Amino acid sequence: MSTHSEERQLLAEADQRALNYFDGIATRPAFPPNEAIAGLAALDQPLSEQGYPATEVLRRLDEIASPATVSSNGPRYFGFVIGATLPAAAAAERLVLAWDQCASSFDNSPAADALERVAGRWVTELLGLPQDSAVGFGTSATACTLACLSAARRALLARKGWNFDGDGLIGAPEIRVVVSASAHITVKKALRILGFGINRLIVAPTDEQGRVDPLQLPVLDDMSILCLQAGEVNTGEFDPFSDLIPRAQAAGAWVHIDGAFGLWARASSAASLAADVELADSWTTDGHKWLNTPYDGAMAICRDADALASAMNSDAAYATASRDAQKNLTLEFSRRARGIPIWAAIASLGRDGLRQMIDRHLRQASHLATRLREGGFQVLNRVVLNQVLVRADNDEQTVAIRLAAQRSGQVWFGPTVWQGRPAFRLSISSWRTTDADIDLLADLLISLKQRSAP
Ligand SMILES: *Cc1c(COP(=O)(O)O)cnc(C)c1O
Numbered sequence: 001m002s003t004h005s006e007e008r009q010l011l012a013e014a015d016q017r018a019l020n021y022f023d024g025i026a027t028r029p030a031f032p033p034n035e036a037i038a039g040l041a042a043l044d045q046p047l048s049e050q051g052y053p054a055t056e057v058l059r060r061l062d063e064i065a066s067p068a069t070v071s072s073n074g075p076r077y078f079g080f081v082i083g084a085t086l087p088a089a090a091a092a093e094r095l096v097l098a099w100d101q102c103a104s105s106f107d108n109s110p111a112a113d114a115l116e117r118v119a120g121r122w123v124t125e126l127l128g129l130p131q132d133s134a135v136g137f138g139t140s141a142t143a144c145t146l147a148c149l150s151a152a153r154r155a156l157l158a159r160k161g162w163n164f165d166g167d168g169l170i171g172a173p174e175i176r177v178v179v180s181a182s183a184h185i186t187v188k189k190a191l192r193i194l195g196f197g198i199n200r201l202i203v204a205p206t207d208e209q210g211r212v213d214p215l216q217l218p219v220l221d222d223m224s225i226l227c228l229q230a231g232e233v234n235t236g237e238f239d240p241f242s243d244l245i246p247r248a249q250a251a252g253a254w255v256h257i258d259g260a261f262g263l264w265a266r267a268s269s270a271a272s273l274a275a276d277v278e279l280a281d282s283w284t285t286d287g288h289k290w291l292n293t294p295y296d297g298a299m300a301i302c303r304d305a306d307a308l309a310s311a312m313n314s315d316a317a318y319a320t321a322s323r324d325a326q327k328n329l330t331l332e333f334s335r336r337a338r339g340i341p342i343w344a345a346i347a348s349l350g351r352d353g354l355r356q357m358i359d360r361h362l363r364q365a366s367h368l369a370t371r372l373r374e375g376g377f378q379v380l381n382r383v384v385l386n387q388v389l390v391r392a393d394n395d396e397q398t399v400a401i402r403l404a405a406q407r408s409g410q411v412w413f414g415p416t417v418w419q420g421r422p423a424f425r426l427s428i429s430s431w432r433t434t435d436a437d438i439d440l441l442a443d444l445l446i447s448l449k450q451r452s453a454p
Contacts, residue, residue: 002054010054015094017062025074026432029409036067070412075432076441078413081233081261081386083292084430088348089341093294096340103337105321105328116326116339122346123299126267126354127259127285129278134305136312136329137297137339141260141284142186143331144300148282149190151302151311152225152254159222165310169195178202178218178253179227180239182210187227187258208419209382212239214247222252230274230283231262234416234425236365236385238262242276255280260298261289261429265385267351268358273384282308287342290358290386292431297338300329361386361428364438368426371439375446380418388426392449395422401448411441
């Protein structure tokens with residue numbers, strides 16, 4: 001057992017090491033060099049019988065692992081729409097760690113309960129979603145989609161008089177699930193886990209930008225769930241909600257929106273991209289992407305608060321709580337108060353600060369697209385959001401330029417396949433990314449293209 005002063009010293013040392021890491025955030029390689037990755041082998045020690053002193057554990061962690069991290073918290077990481085961490089959110093997370101709250105309900109943590117309620121209200125206000133929606137703070141858009149879709153299923157079955165909690169699925173009226181042809185893999189994962197069966201999903205065809213084509217919308221009825229998206233991962237596009245949602249609802253269907261990153265457009269000057277998305281029944285979105293909060297923080301938002309609270313209820317004789325306690329809105333029973341860094345991010349930005357951050361990313365994406373087009377690249381999408389989808393003169397050159405850019409250590413972004421051919425995808429979502437970082441990225445790609453054979 002360590003004494004209070006030893007514990008204090010250890011935490012101070014962790015803070016110091018974190019600050020040193022942070023001081024290098026803008027200059028460290030965007031992806032770790034090979035030597036650093038090879039160095040990770042040193043972690044592969046036999047399981048110790050007696051354990052090591054905590055200062056030694058911390059030292060090894062920092063000296064071996066810090067150099068092998070990806071600089072996703074830096075300014076020039078353009079992969080996977082993942083964002084960095086805002087200072088207020090990072091600071092809140094540090095304090096919350098000291099609290100070590102089990103944020104299941106008011107009884108476990110009045111502070112967490114109050115903060116997450118406020119955060120939920122602010123999120124629905126910023127996104128322009130119905131104010132009395134339930135907001136569950138879950139680990140990921142994946143987990144939150146699972147929560148929303150289980151609420152959808154339970155509610156549709158209840159309308160037909162079927163008791164899902166008691167009788168399960170066998171013999172239940174059939175639910176038809178219609179998903180966009182460009183639905184994110186995690187939406188399909190949630191549906192698969194819930195037992196809907198990938199082969200039984202009805203696919204809604206999409207246009208060349210990845211949006212559901214209203215003319216080809218499959219037939220919907222009052223036992224259908226329609227999964228649409230705000231922010232397609234490659235193009236950043238939005239399904240035509242104004243057309244689709246009223247039609248689905250007239251048929252009695254439940255509409256779920258995957259808005260992992262794109263829903264935040266609602267807090268920007270480009271809110272009209274997602275016009276009428278508030279008409280849907282449920283939404284998922286991430287904090288850890290465009291809001292720039294730490295992992296893992298996401299939200300399940302459900303218009304019918306009771307539907308989510310019933311589907312996710314986990315009241316036990318020894319642990320009852322109000323229906324809208326977080327343990328009754330998410331998968332987790334014991335849980336971290338992941339709504340608190342979200343609360344802190346929003347409290348520090350305010351409506352204006354958030355709008356400015358998103359608007360800046362939109363402007364930077366369109367500037368990047370212009371520069372790359374001028375530099376001879378093909379930009380494959382319309383660049384309505386923060387995603388720029390790019391190809392060079394041919395597939396070999398596209399791949400070679402991406403690999404060379406990754407090797408440079410100056411930037412990082414990932415590959416994708418668009419309409420059957422390789423492309424690369426540049427996502428602008430870090431609050432740290434400046435206009436100069438965007439020009440550096442454009443200069444680098446253009447010079448790599450000039451140097452590579454056509
Ligand atoms: C990232 C992403 C997801 C999954 O989000 P997680 O929080 O990583 O589970 C779902 N949909 C879209 C469009 C995404 O970009």
